[in-house]
Amino acid sequence: MPLHIDTPLLLSSQLSKLTGRSIWLKMDALQVPGSFKIRGVSHACTEYVSRGARRLVSSSGGNAGLAVAYAGRSLGVPVTVVVPQTTSQRAKELLQLENAEVIVHGDSWQEANELAVSLVGTTDAFLHPFDDPLLWQGHATVIDEVARAGLQPDAVVLSVGGGGLLCGVAQGLQRNGWGHIPIIAVETHGAASFHVAAKAGHAVQLDQINSVATSLGAKRVCEQAVQWSKQHTIHSVLVSDKSAVGACQRFLADHRVLVEPACGASLAIAYENSSALDPFKSVLVIVCGGATATVDQLQQWAKAL
Numbered sequence: 001m002p003l004h005i006d007t008p009l010l011l012s013s014q015l016s017k018l019t020g021r022s023i024w025l026k027m028d029a030l031q032v033p034g035s036f037k038i039r040g041v042s043h044a045c046t047e048y049v050s051r052g053a054r055r056l057v058s059s060s061g062g063n064a065g066l067a068v069a070y071a072g073r074s075l076g077v078p079v080t081v082v083v084p085q086t087t088s089q090r091a092k093e094l095l096q097l098e099n100a101e102v103i104v105h106g107d108s109w110q111e112a113n114e115l116a117v118s119l120v121g122t123t124d125a126f127l128h129p130f131d132d133p134l135l136w137q138g139h140a141t142v143i144d145e146v147a148r149a150g151l152q153p154d155a156v157v158l159s160v161g162g163g164g165l166l167c168g169v170a171q172g173l174q175r176n177g178w179g180h181i182p183i184i185a186v187e188t189h190g191a192a193s194f195h196v197a198a199k200a201g202h203a204v205q206l207d208q209i210n211s212v213a214t215s216l217g218a219k220r221v222c223e224q225a226v227q228w229s230k231q232h233t234i235h236s237v238l239v240s241d242k243s244a245v246g247a248c249q250r251f252l253a254d255h256r257v258l259v260e261p262a263c264g265a266s267l268a269i270a271y272e273n274s275s276a277l278d279p280f281k282s283v284l285v286i287v288c289g290g291a292t293a294t295v296d297q298l299q300q301w302a303k304a305l
């Protein structure tokens with residue numbers, strides 16, 4: 001049995017009316033660990049365990065770590081997650097709720113990741129948050145489900161952090177014979193690692209991340225995301241933090257589902273009827289989710305921005 005669920009595919013009345021086109025929502029916010037990440041993570045974890053891994057190690061205090069914790073508990077395999085001191089109490093509690101061992105180490109993800117990698121023994125598997133072909137294969141199921149439901153969109157809108165979701169969706173489009181369907185790849189201005197890489201034609205390391213959309217905060221995208229930018233039509237679009245947070249609030253009011261600004265960035269394309277949508281009648285938005293969002297936090301950001 002797969003550890004991810006086949007999520008609802010909804011035609012949004014509110015967004016369709018607002019934009020004058022059909023806006024379809026793939027509701028991956030409803031995955032049990034809170035985001036699409038469980039698709040690829042469960043596929044990778046299952047594979048590593050079948051190859052003999054007896055412990056799973058992650059360095060993500062966000063949705064990737066939560067997905068590993070959930071997958072490990074479901075598979076009956078212990079999970080260790082190393083997170084930096086900056087990780088919220090809520091994220092640590094969510095990890096512990098899934099019985100993961102949480103080790104707090106270092107001031108930044110880089111330091112936590114170094115310790116995590118050093119802990120990986122011969123019978124352990126390390127789960128990268130976005131750069132692993134097994135993850136992409138698993139993420140691609142989001143498009144398989146849309147194809148099975150009988151919907152062929154004119155374009156797909158998704159958010160980009162390290163590019164794992166992008167690689168999965170591109171693979172999913174290709175394997176369903178939809179290689180011609182363009183992707184609108186959305187980031188916030190302060191986390192524009194794909195935007196910069198697609199322009200340069202190679203992955204570029206950003207000096208810093210400056211965005212409330214923390215799940216988009218990879219300083220550098222994976223090489224495969226850059227490769228896809230050369231093989232598939234991908235429009236890179238940037239939105240402000242304010243737009244991303246505003247979209248989360250409007251989405252909560254319209255669809256009663258709470259998501260992170262990382263996901264709000266994609267929703268903002270629809271809420272603001274971005275000119276990137278101009279050529280398209282039917283648009284699929286991947287509602288990628290996010291487990292660490294709270295209503296209070298959204299309100300605080302909305303006030304501050």
Ligand SMILES: *Cc1c(COP(=O)(O)O)cnc(C)c1O
Nearest residue numbers: 063161162163164165262289290
């Ligand atoms: C991980 C994540 C992203 C970005 O995905 P990448 O595979 O890193 O590009 C976007 N939104 C949410 C909610 C996430 O958890």
